[in-house]
Amino acid sequence: MATSASVAPHRERRAATLARREALTAYLFIAPYLLTAGIFTFGVLIYVFYTSFTNLTASFAVAQAKFVGFNNYIRAFQDSQFQIALGNVFWYFVVVTTIQTIGAIGLAVLLNAKLRGLQIYRTLLYAPSVASAVVLSLIFLWLYLRTGFINYVLGTNIAWLQDPRRILDAIYQPLGIKNVPDFLRGPSITWLAIMFLNIFSTIPTFMVMFLAALQDIPGHLYEAAALDGATGLRAFWSITLPLLRPVIALVVILGTIGTFLVFAQIAIMTQGGPLRTTLVPLYLIYQKTLGTGTQAEAGFGAAMAFILAFIIITITIIQRRYIESSTQQS
């Protein structure tokens, strides 16, 4: 008894030293993360948030920025360019997210079978996701020429990247409806062309996620359903789709974030034209921050960025809630 009583505190002290040393090592290991995230992720975010309340402008490296309160935010909501950009990106989000999700499910279902050589097809089909937005934009600049392959294959004669006609006008004009606001007239033909480019390059990434989920669905579920007479489409509706719901939620959310942040294609292919029908928030923020083709107003750009972030986060929260609650019911 006496010996163990004298050993215990010693052991405890030793254990405490070891624990302290372990914690110290751990902090050293994560120090690079804490430093870089602290300065460049959260620090920059706070700095940008601060600038959104100032009138920081052109020569920002030396200029004295004045505090202007919520002026930049109020201005952003009244700014016609920002409204146009939000309207454009909203169409982009709706069309691209919908088609790429359905397309990715379709491709995954096609690839999910016990057949020889499907691995090779999976690899081949994934390739467009590997190329950069720059490569695809440069290639499609050429394919979309009036004399290019796209017109040749479709038998059309459209200047795909210079056509500001809005597609829903095809409905309004025959009916004689006039003075429709631009947003309700739908995306322009050029915007559609860029949507297609984006769908083309993102479907494969999401296809792989769906394929992994499909392969996790136990085969006996389908066997049981087949006994009840549910095969083919019925089985797809009643078994596959409900089980894919968590992945659908994820793909829709990732797609939403990606579409709201579209930038490179616009910077390379259209610079927001024709007639601002492909102007998007991030490109507008870029122009305002650096002053390319417009007056530099970094503070105003930062305010627009935070409004955009707020919109993205709100939409993805709603999506998550909606899809999760319907998952619980099933």
Next chain:
Amino acid sequence: MAVSVEKRPFTATSTQPGQPWSSYAGAIIRYTLLTLLALLAFSPFILSFLGTFKTNAELSAFPPTLLPKTWHLDNWVRVWDFRLPSVQGPVLPRWLFNSAWLAAANVTLRLFFCSLAAYAFARLRFPGRDLIFTIVIASMAFPAEISLIPGYVFYARINWINTYWPLIVPDLVVPFGIFMLTQFFRSIPRELEEAAHIDGASRFRTYWSIALPLSRPALLTLAIIQFQGSWNDFTKPLLFLQKPNLMTLTVGMNFFKSQYTNDLSAILVGAMFNAIPMLVIFFFFSKYYMEGASYSGLAGQ
């Protein structure tokens, strides 16, 4: 969740059927559709590769030709030797070199720092561990691009414009890498490391000489994702590298395009220089790409 993390990437290769497709007709329809779709997916790359051997006149003529009328191999040579007034020497090799070393540096640094942090999260006990890990995960959900462009002001203030620092330092430790490697480290048995630790090896030694070698597949997957991210990056080099001699291939080609809009053959050659290395790496390591994609799936959940 941890269980599915260990399992998911490896079951991706299983051949369990989703639906009973016993009939030959079904198989034939499937193969035909897939062949058509694969051709569609590849046609832009094939067409533009063939296009690099055409003259500018042929590239903008209607109807477009599939194969070049005459093969102009000299387009590639011409682009390789291309010079800009503001840059010493040919620009394309320079841009290619800038992209390559930047990607190599980013991959190496991120693998090291991410795995180091991940090892701490997976194996070591320290106050605040769970909280910090939650912050890592949460920061993946925040759209980082939001502060990237307005953050230009910050980098201008610290005089980092036209340096490579903003392309390296802020992403030294990417949250996705920490997340992925933490999951992987947790999936490997502790016993080996504990034995080494009792034998007196330091924590860094057990990390370096036991945990890291066991994680080769996960490290390779992360390396490929990060290489692709760095090599294909457009926004950051566009913001921070404004002098032509500093540019990477992606912004370099965008710069070239804005100066010589009608030189289609040169634009296509430039695009190929960007795409081909990526496609080659992809075909060699396609398995790791698929695993990376399933990991990003998990990260989102």
